Amino acid sequence: MTEYKIALVGFGGVNRGLAQLIAERNQSWRKELGLSLKIVGVTDLFLGSIMARDGLDAAELAKLPSSKGAFAQLPGGSAEAFNETIIKQSGADIIAEATFTNPVDGEPATTFCRWALEGGKHVVTTNKGPIALHADELKALAKRNGVCFEYEGSVMSGTPVIRMARETLPGAVITGFEGILNGTSNYVLTRMEEGLSFADAVRKAQELGYAEADPTADVEGHDVRLKVVILANELLDAKLTVNDVNCSGITSLSPADIERAQQSGERWKLIGSATRNAAGAVSASVEARLLDNSHPLAGISGATNAVSFNTELLGAVTVSGPGAGRIETAFALLSDIVAIHKSVSKK
Numbered sequence: 001m002t003e004y005k006i007a008l009v010g011f012g013g014v015n016r017g018l019a020q021l022i023a024e025r026n027q028s029w030r031k032e033l034g035l036s037l038k039i040v041g042v043t044d045l046f047l048g049s050i051m052a053r054d055g056l057d058a059a060e061l062a063k064l065p066s067s068k069g070a071f072a073q074l075p076g077g078s079a080e081a082f083n084e085t086i087i088k089q090s091g092a093d094i095i096a097e098a099t100f101t102n103p104v105d106g107e108p109a110t111t112f113c114r115w116a117l118e119g120g121k122h123v124v125t126t127n128k129g130p131i132a133l134h135a136d137e138l139k140a141l142a143k144r145n146g147v148c149f150e151y152e153g154s155v156m157s158g159t160p161v162i163r164m165a166r167e168t169l170p171g172a173v174i175t176g177f178e179g180i181l182n183g184t185s186n187y188v189l190t191r192m193e194e195g196l197s198f199a200d201a202v203r204k205a206q207e208l209g210y211a212e213a214d215p216t217a218d219v220e221g222h223d224v225r226l227k228v229v230i231l232a233n234e235l236l237d238a239k240l241t242v243n244d245v246n247c248s249g250i251t252s253l254s255p256a257d258i259e260r261a262q263q264s265g266e267r268w269k270l271i272g273s274a275t276r277n278a279a280g281a282v283s284a285s286v287e288a289r290l291l292d293n294s295h296p297l298a299g300i301s302g303a304t305n306a307v308s309f310n311t312e313l314l315g316a317v318t319v320s321g322p323g324a325g326r327i328e329t330a331f332a333l334l335s336d337i338v339a340i341h342k343s344v345s346k347k
């Protein structure tokens with residue numbers, strides 16, 4: 001049994017979900033997974049920070065009020081977010097990075113990952129910015145420092161997609177994919193079909209912890225564009241940047257458009273896709289498409305996501321499951337930690 005010391009950077013829905021899982025399940029993980037986690041530091045721009053090399057009470061952390069500077073209420077806590085100190089000096093073996101996704105330059109999350117990897121710490125992250133924009137650099141940095149850099153939750157939350165395809169589809173030859181890759185926009189479309197207004201549906205998605213800090217990224221397709229770049233670069237060996245992907249969202253769809261589609265046995269879905277042509281070039285797009293109800297992606301509703309990989313040997317291989325959610329995404333971090341544990345145990 002191995003105990004890993006972990007520091008949490010960003011303590012919003014996802015890392016708070018991880019603290020809750022640790023509080024509830026650490027004992028069973030010892031037996032089931034051969035590992036346990038001790039939280040030695042937490043830092044958050046809004047809540048402040050706290051560090052304890054002997055470990056913090058995960059249940060107490062998970063219950064912390066979401067008020068400005070709340071960590072100052074705990075013994076040894078501060079209202080200031082000492083990100084660099086927590087990452088470099090908490091004694092953590094693993095840094096769980098779950099701050100806001102910045103789709104423009106991936107910062108400051110990319111710097112947080114660099115600090116951790118340079119310091120010989122494994123990184124698990126659900127943040128799409130560093131992966132879509134700086135994956136090659138960060139992977140090389142991890143390799144040079146003999147540590148792991150894992151990011152399963154950056155696409156489709158806790159539903160296994162990246163690792164599943166990487167580990168089980170080699171040889172099947174993936175030639176492209178199409179998918180519903182944003183929980184918020186799919187939830188909004190589903191609720192609009194039920195008669196809710198666009199604004200109320202977005203508000204509900206925010207309450208449920210699906211939406212980005214700025215939900216424009218969800219409904220304008222920018223979040224899907226990052227995920228398309230991540231999947232295409234990981235699985236199609238593309239070298240796409242966000243500017244290579246034409247992108248539009250669901251904001252131009254009116255309640256009348258949604259109703260008209262329903263009356264003709266169709267549904268609007270926000271689809272992210274990429275295809276490799278015979279010459280090896282990869283083209284990708286994000287757009288709202290009208291799908292016939294018989295289309296395999298038409299029945300995917302709410303915050304559920306699905307992606308169909310087109311393969312030479314198997315035809316379409318489709319994975320579907322939660323695309324967003326606090327606990328669902330915290331599970332992605334756990335799956336990354338399990339992958340690290342397997343890799344470390346092999347050495």
Ligand SMILES: NC(=O)c1ccc[n+]([C@@H]2O[C@H](COP(=O)([O-])OP(=O)(O)OC[C@H]3O[C@@H](n4cnc5c(N)ncnc54)[C@H](O)[C@@H]3O)[C@@H](O)[C@H]2O)c1
Pocket residue numbers: 009010011012013014015043044045046047081083098099100101108126127128153154157209210211212213323324325326329
């Ligand atoms: N919630 C989901 O369903 C989901 C799913 C997959 C991926 N993600 C990604 O995971 C990350 C976290 O998501 P979340 O739902 O927990 O977001 P959230 O908005 O609930 O929490 C993010 C936290 O990060 C903190 N933060 C922001 N900038 C910081 C900085 N510079 N230093 C320290 N703390 C900082 C914020 O104060 C906030 O508490 C995001 O990048 C998101 O895109 C979320």
Ligand SMILES: N[C@@H](CCO)C(=O)O
Pocket residue numbers: 154156157181182183184185210211212218223323324325
């Ligand atoms: N805001 C994102 C979170 C998952 O990346 C979504 O709704 O899909």
